[in-house]
Amino acid sequence: MSKLPFKVVAVDMDGTFMRNDQTFDRKRFNRILNQLRADGGHFIVSSGRPYQRLRKDFIGFLDRIDMVADNGSLLLQDDQIISTHLLTNRAALDLIRFIKEYYPESSIIVTGIENSYTTISASPAFKQTMNFYYPDRVEVPDLMTAVSPHDQITKLTLSYRHDFSAELEKEFNAHHAEKIHCTSSGFGLMDIVPYSVNKGNALKYFLRYFDAKPSELIAFGDGMNDKEMLELAGYSYAMENAEPALKKVAKYIAPSNNDDGVLQVLDEYLNN
Structure with missing residues (x-):
């Protein structure tokens, strides 16, 4: 140059x-x-x-x-x-279960290379935002049954009112062999990706x-x-x-x- x-x-x-x-x-x-x-x-x-x-x-x-x-x-x-760099199916399901238990106020989208899923019950504001970023997303009754071993999951995205990314990462990683990394976009959205x-x-x-x-x-x-x-x-x-x-x-x-x-x-x- x-x-x-x-x-x-x-x-x-x-x-x-x-x-x-x-x-x-x-x-x-x-x-x-x-x-x-x-x-x-x-x-x-x-x-x-x-x-x-x-x-x-x-x-x-x-x-x-x-x-x-x-x-x-x-x-x-x-x-x-x-x-x-993908999340395993087991890690994705463990994350969904963990978020539903400890952060039930958060809406979730599970992002795969080919398919992305949100729940029918996700907040209207969250779904409106996701319409732009994921125009082909699928709304399902339950994420646990929608995500299959054939889905190549790249990340989970959550809505939040206050940034709890460091807290979620620490708590999840303390009890799971497959580690994750949480990062905030600053727009009320948090991404969860494989650890590194x-x-x-x-x-x-x-x-x-x-x-x-x-x-x-x-x-x-x-x-x-x-x-x-x-x-x-x-x-x-x-x-x-x-x-x-x-x-x-x-x-x-x-x-x-x-x-x-x-x-x-x-x-x-x-x-x-």
Whole structure:
């Protein structure tokens, strides 16, 4: 790479790359992406969103970007899944049982590579949100009977009124051999994934593949599920609208997502 100090760009979606109205400047992004690739760079979408949603978000760009989906459970290149980190069927069922017993106020969606399930009794607000992220989800009477050994489960997502991710992770892991990791998106949603899964570890995979160092990574985020990603990156940006705790992790602050902060920062690097 000749003029850029980084080889790899990684961006979160909600609250970071996407505006609050779920849009981004596609024309400007196309120009930036072409400039980045002309300099030998790589662009990675690193999100808690499922890959089916990300594929819809980036129609027209899928042959020029890579993806970290489900907070690191799925990695995609050239629109093909290249790595998976899955919960076993037993762990998924144990989690459902555990959540129903200790956090009954939470609505749940179980995310699989092919199928995603919510209950008919889930809260209307939760189901409305999930309609966007999981348009093909299936509503079932009972998650315990719906999830089968053939489902490839990447994560569970819960609703919450206060963030109990650290508490849930500690309590579940104390009594189960298969460990899990809980992370909050900051939008009243919590993701539960296999223990070692996070965006930082997923990006390490891509950095090895691209023969790049962490010091050659620029990353953007707004929530604590971006923490490991920003800790890894040589150039770490929290959005102006980011959680205060994440701003303490980042080296720099980018303009807000509604001001196209990611594209602003990348433009400055590309055109200086």
